[in-house]
Amino acid sequence: LRNEIVLIDIDRREGQDDAEFRQQLAGLLDVLSRRLIQPPRAVLLDVYFLPGNQAGLDKLIDSIAAFKRQHTTSKIYATVPRLDKKGLAALDEIRKGQGETARLYASLDGYGHTEFRQTFSGKVIYYVPYLAGIRDFVSTAYYDAEPTLSPHSDERIVRLGASLDTAAPSANLLRFSAAKGQAADLCAGFVAGKCITAGSIGRRDWIIIGSVKFDTQAWALSGPETVAWALHDLISPN
Numbered sequence: 196l197r198n199e200i201v202l203i204d205i206d207r208r209e210g211q212d213d214a215e216f217r218q219q220l221a222g223l224l225d226v227l228s229r230r231l232i233q234p235p236r237a238v239l240l241d242v243y244f245l246p247g248n249q250a251g252l253d254k255l256i257d258s259i260a261a262f263k264r265q266h267t268t269s270k271i272y273a274t275v276p277r278l279d280k281k282g283l284a285a286l287d288e289i290r291k292g293q294g295e296t297a298r299l300y301a302s303l304d305g306y307g308h309t310e311f312r313q314t315f316s317g318k319v320i321y322y323v324p325y326l327a328g329i330r331d332f333v334s335t336a337y338y339d340a341e342p343t344l345s346p347h348s349d350e351r352i353v354r355l356g357a358s359l360d361t362a363a364p365s366a367n368l369l370r371f372s373a374a375k376g377q378a379a380d381l382c383a384g385f386v387a388g389k390c391i392t393a394g395s396i397g398r399r400d401w402i403i404i405g406s407v408k409f410d411t412q413a414w415a416l417s418g419p420e421t422v423a424w425a426l427h428d429l430i431s432p433n
Contacts, residue, residue: 196356196359196367196423196424196427197427197430197431198366198367198399199398199399199400199401199430200367200399200400200401200403200423200426200427200430201367201368201369201396201399201401201402201403202359202367202368202369202403202404202405202407202419202420202423203223203227203368203369203370203371203381203402203403203404203405204360204368204369204370204371204405204406204407204408204419205219205220205223205371205404205405205406206219206370206371206373206406206408206409207406207408207409207410208409209409212250213248213250213251214250214251215251216251217250217251217252217254217255218251218254218255219371219373219379220240220242220255220258220404221251221254221255221257221258222258222371222373222379223371223373223379223381223404224238224255224258224259224261224262225258225261225262225379226371226379226380226381227262227381227396227402228261228262228265228266230381230393230394230395230396231266231395231396231399232395232396232397232398233397233398234266234267234268234269235266235269235399235400235401235402236268236269236270236400236401237269237270237271237272237304237400237401237402238262238269238270238271238272238402238404239272239273239401239402239403239404239422239426240271240272240273240274240404240405241274241309241403241404241405241406241410241418241419241422242273242274242404242405243273243274243275243276243285244273244285244296244299244300245276245281245284245285245296246284246285246288246294246296246297247294247296248296249294249295249296252295252296252298252299253295255299256298256299256302259271259299259302259303260302270304270305271303271304272303272304272305272306272307273299273300273303273306274306274307274308274309275289275300275306275307275308289301289306309418309421309422311353311412311421311425312350313413313414319352320352320353320355320414320421321350321351321352321353322350322351322353322425351425351428353421353424353425353428354424354428355414355415355416355421355424356424356427358415358416358417358420359407359420359423360407360408360417360420367423368407369381369382369383369393369396370382370384370385370390372390380392380393381393381396400430401426401430403419403422403423403426404419405417405418405419405422406419407419407420
């Protein structure tokens with residue numbers, strides 16, 4: 196995976212309420228803002244927000260605004276749900292500019308899907324770099340479609356590499372630790388459960404934030420890792 200890409204794993208426990216998770220996400224943006232040596236081109240939140248659930252949104256909106264004041268050239272994007280009934284309701288609210296969820300998306304530079312299409316064999320997955328009608332998600336929008344053995348129009352194959360979630364620390368993976376009673380921190384790895392502080396973060400053009408363990412996929416990699424490899428494909432020479 197290209198060195199310009201870093202994935203920050205933010206833990207989402209089973210059954211964790213949205214307010215607590217969003218507070219962690221806001222805390223991560225605060226820590227990240229202080230640790231970056233130079234602004235990234237974009238921060239991609241591989242997280243979506245449903246209408247009607249306002250828990251913890253105010254703090255997150257404030258943290259997004261503070262990050263953008265600190266790093267004025269950086270873009271921040273988030274995902275929207277897949278286009279089922281909940282997803283369509285979310286898009287409708289966003290486009291009408293109604294509600295707190297719409298206010299959060301309005302504080303961002305764009306949004307898009309992170310859905311991938313898998314073939315019958317399960318050995319190949321595809322993504323679409325652009326999707327009409329959805330604001331550009333850093334030139335990467337993904338969608339779900341009927342499985343087929345040949346690519347649809349404009350699709351690209353995601354060439355997946357090895358998982359970043361291994362015992363050995365990876366230069367492309369940081370973890371966010373926000374255990375109760377401890378200061379929030381970015382970890383380059385853990386020794387006996389103790390966070391090895393990542394320190395200042397050098398040049399990273401693309402920062403993806405998501406939950407590696409929570410966001411499981413049918414293939415071997417998590418959702419955020421798959422996004423990382425699709426982004427790797429987009430920014431690499433053909």
